[in-house]
Amino acid sequence: MAWKYKYEDMLKRAYEKLPEKTKKETRFEIPKVDSEVQGNRTIVKFFPSLARKINRKPEHLMKFLLRELATTGKTPGKNAIFMGKFSRELMQHKFEKYLREFVLCDQCKKPDTALKKEKGLSFKICEACGAKSSVRSLKK
Numbered sequence: 001m002a003w004k005y006k007y008e009d010m011l012k013r014a015y016e017k018l019p020e021k022t023k024k025e026t027r028f029e030i031p032k033v034d035s036e037v038q039g040n041r042t043i044v045k046f047f048p049s050l051a052r053k054i055n056r057k058p059e060h061l062m063k064f065l066l067r068e069l070a071t072t073g074k075t076p077g078k079n080a081i082f083m084g085k086f087s088r089e090l091m092q093h094k095f096e097k098y099l100r101e102f103v104l105c106d107q108c109k110k111p112d113t114a115l116k117k118e119k120g121l122s123f124k125i126c127e128a129c130g131a132k133s134s135v136r137s138l139k140k
């Protein structure tokens, strides 16, 4: 235990030595979609945590993907299942399309945005720069 304590202490000190700027600016990395074709279906693994990484509801992301892929599917447990064979590249491409439309700020490109509804319209509001842009609502 003594060693562990020392090690953590060392890490802490190393961290404190970093310039202020490095600590604050954590660059947003686009999450990778972990998908796999199984038979006639395509499985996206860890779907809820994928949605959590971009701070969106799994249901919303699912609705978007189903519409984009023009298919049906479901989200039992940790996976999302899409009817049809879709390559990993295509799933990643669609996911990034969702990011651009519903997550990343149009102005500053940061992912710190929230979706809000006002008078039946949906908006993407940036918590970093305050920009507000309308987004389409995904009806069934």
Ligand SMILES: [Zn+2]
Binding pocket: 105, 106, 107, 108, 109, 110, 126, 127, 128, 129, 130, 131
């Ligand atoms: Zn912004």
